Amino acid sequence: MARLVAKAVSKTYGATKALRRGDLEVEAGEVHVLIGSNGSGKSTLCKIVAGSVRPDSGELLLDGKPVTINDPQEAKTYGIGIFYQELSLAAHRTVAENILLSNLPGGVFVDRKQLVATASRYIALFDGVTGEGFSAGATVEALRPDQRQLVEIMKALSTEAPILIFDEPTSALDRAQVDRFFDILRRLKAEGRSIVFISHRMDEIFALGDRVTVIRDGETVATKRIDETDAAEVIRLMVGGESAGMETAARAPAANKAAAQTVLSVGNLSGVGFHNVSFDLAAGEILGLGGLHGQGQSAVLRALFGASPPSSGSVSLKGEPLDANSPRATIKRGVAYVSGDRRRDGVIAGRPILENVTPIHALKQRLALAAPSSLRDRAKPALEALRTKFAGFGHPISSLSGGNQQKIVIARWLIDRPDVLLLDDPTKGIDLSAKTDLFQLIRKLAAEGMAIVLYSSEDAELLGNADRILVFNGGGVTRELTGADRTAFNLYQAAYEAA
Known part of the structure; x- marks a missing residue:
C-alpha cells in the first residue's frame, strides 16, 4: 500500500488552471521524483499535500485513509515536511533559530542551550561542506545563497517527518553540498522515509530517484521507474514528444x-x-x-x-x-x-x-x-x-x-x-x-x-x-x-x- 496518494487533485486561480489533474503515489522507502515545466503544476501539487494550498477537487490518502489537510500545521501532525523552492527563512534570526523555527524548545521562553544542541545535530550532517562563517549562532542574513539553502534543508530535515517534500532544493548548492545531501536522502530512504523530490537537473533525477512522475500542462501524464527509462523519454513526456533543441553535444566553434x-x-x-x-x-x-x-x-x-x-x-x-x-x-x-x-x-x-x-x-x-x-x-x-x-x-x-x-x-x-x-x-x-x-x-x-x-x-x-x-x-x-x-x-x- 502506498504511503501517500493524490488522486485527481485540481486547483484554479481565477482563470488560471494551476493544476488540472494531479495524480501521485509515493511508497515508503522511496525517492519519488516529480518533474515538469515551470507552471506545469508540480509545485502546486506539493503545496496541496503540505497544506499550504487548498485543492478545489480531488482526494488525498495517507496509508490508504482519506485525509483533509487544511494548513501546514495539520500537515505536520500527519507527518509531512516540506522544503519550499522560495526560501522561507527569518533573515535576522540565527541558523539554529531558523532550523527549529516551527518547534523552538521551551516555547515562548526558548531554551537556548537545547536550541543549539538540537540544531547542531542537523548542522553536523553537512559538516565540511557548509563553508566559512556557517555556525549555529550565525545570522541568516550574513550567509551566502548556498548556505541559506542548506539552512532551509536542515529546517525540513528537523521535522523528522515520515514524508518529506523537497522542491528544487539543490538549485544554489555546489557539487560537494549536493553529494552530501544525496547521501542523507539515501540514508533516510533506507530508514523507510518517503521522499518527493523536484529537480530540473536530469543527472540528479537519475542519480537519486526510484521512480519519476511527469506533469505536463497541469496533468500527470506518466510515472516510470528510473531504471526503466532515460533522459530522452522523460523530456519527450515533458514537452509532449517534441525534444528538438535539447541536444547537449559540444557546440562546434565557427571557423572565423x-x-x-x-x-x-x-x-x-x-x-x-x-x-x-x-x-x-x-x-x-x-x-x-x-x-x-x-x-x-x-x-x-x-x-x-x-x-x-x-x-x-x-x-x-x-x-x-x-x-x-x-x-x-x-x-x-x-x-x-x-x-x-x-x-x-x-x-x-x-x-x-x-x-x-x-x-x-x-x-x-x-x-x-x-x-x-x-x-x-x-x-x-x-x-x-x-x-x-x-x-x-x-x-x-x-x-x-x-x-x-x-x-x-x-x-x-x-x-x-x-x-x-x-x-x-x-x-x-x-x-x-x-x-x-x-x-x-x-x-x-x-x-x-x-x-x-x-x-x-x-x-x-x-x-x-x-x-x-x-x-x-x-x-x-x-x-x-x-x-x-x-x-x-x-x-x-x-x-x-x-x-
Whole structure:
C-alpha cells in the first residue's frame, strides 16, 4: 500500500488552471521524483499535500485513509515536511533559530542551550561542506545563497517527518553540498522515509530517484521507474514528444572565430571572491565559465557589470578602457547582465510586465516619458524571440511562471542590443523547455556577432553551448578547455582536482 496518494487533485486561480489533474503515489522507502515545466503544476501539487494550498477537487490518502489537510500545521501532525523552492527563512534570526523555527524548545521562553544542541545535530550532517562563517549562532542574513539553502534543508530535515517534500532544493548548492545531501536522502530512504523530490537537473533525477512522475500542462501524464527509462523519454513526456533543441553535444566553434574582433579584454582582474582573472572575448563568441559553484564565476561577472567593482586589474571594451564602477556606467557602454537570482537581481516585484521589460530601454534612450503603446511595440520582438507566454503587458510579473519571469528579465536587455551579454547561471530554477528557448536564442545572438560570457552550474549547458570554457577553482582560472578538450571528463577533472 502506498504511503501517500493524490488522486485527481485540481486547483484554479481565477482563470488560471494551476493544476488540472494531479495524480501521485509515493511508497515508503522511496525517492519519488516529480518533474515538469515551470507552471506545469508540480509545485502546486506539493503545496496541496503540505497544506499550504487548498485543492478545489480531488482526494488525498495517507496509508490508504482519506485525509483533509487544511494548513501546514495539520500537515505536520500527519507527518509531512516540506522544503519550499522560495526560501522561507527569518533573515535576522540565527541558523539554529531558523532550523527549529516551527518547534523552538521551551516555547515562548526558548531554551537556548537545547536550541543549539538540537540544531547542531542537523548542522553536523553537512559538516565540511557548509563553508566559512556557517555556525549555529550565525545570522541568516550574513550567509551566502548556498548556505541559506542548506539552512532551509536542515529546517525540513528537523521535522523528522515520515514524508518529506523537497522542491528544487539543490538549485544554489555546489557539487560537494549536493553529494552530501544525496547521501542523507539515501540514508533516510533506507530508514523507510518517503521522499518527493523536484529537480530540473536530469543527472540528479537519475542519480537519486526510484521512480519519476511527469506533469505536463497541469496533468500527470506518466510515472516510470528510473531504471526503466532515460533522459530522452522523460523530456519527450515533458514537452509532449517534441525534444528538438535539447541536444547537449559540444557546440562546434565557427571557423572565423579566431579572426573575429576582440570585444572585451580582461587583464589580471581581482576582487572579492576572485583573483588574477584574464581573458579576451571575441565578437560572436560564447565563453563558458565552469567549475564548482561559488568558485568566483559569479563574482567576476558582477564585477564586470559594475555591481561589485574589482579591486585591481584592467577591463577594456572595444579597445577603450571600461570603468566598471557602477551598472549604470557599464549599461551605457553596451554591457548587459542577467542573473539566475531573478528575485534579487531581476524582477521588479509587484509591477506589471511592461514596467519589468522596458527599464533598460528607458535608461539607454533617456526616456522621461513614453507612450505605453510605443514601449509595447519595442518589447514585443524580444519577447517573441524567447517565446514568452503572458496574457498581457498590464498583468503583474507575479502572474507568470518562474521560467517566463526569467524570459522577461532577459528580454529587457535585447530591446536595444548590447555588445556584451553576461549570463550568470541564467537557467537556474527554470524548466527544460524554457532552457531550450533560451539557448537557441543565445546561439542565434552569437551568430549575429554578440559577445557572450556564460556561467552555468550545469556542465551540460557549458559543453553544449560554449566555444571554450574557463574552469574556475578557488577564485582563479585553473584550466582552459578548447576544441576536443571540451569534454565532461576534463571539465570534472579540472573542477575537482584542486578542490
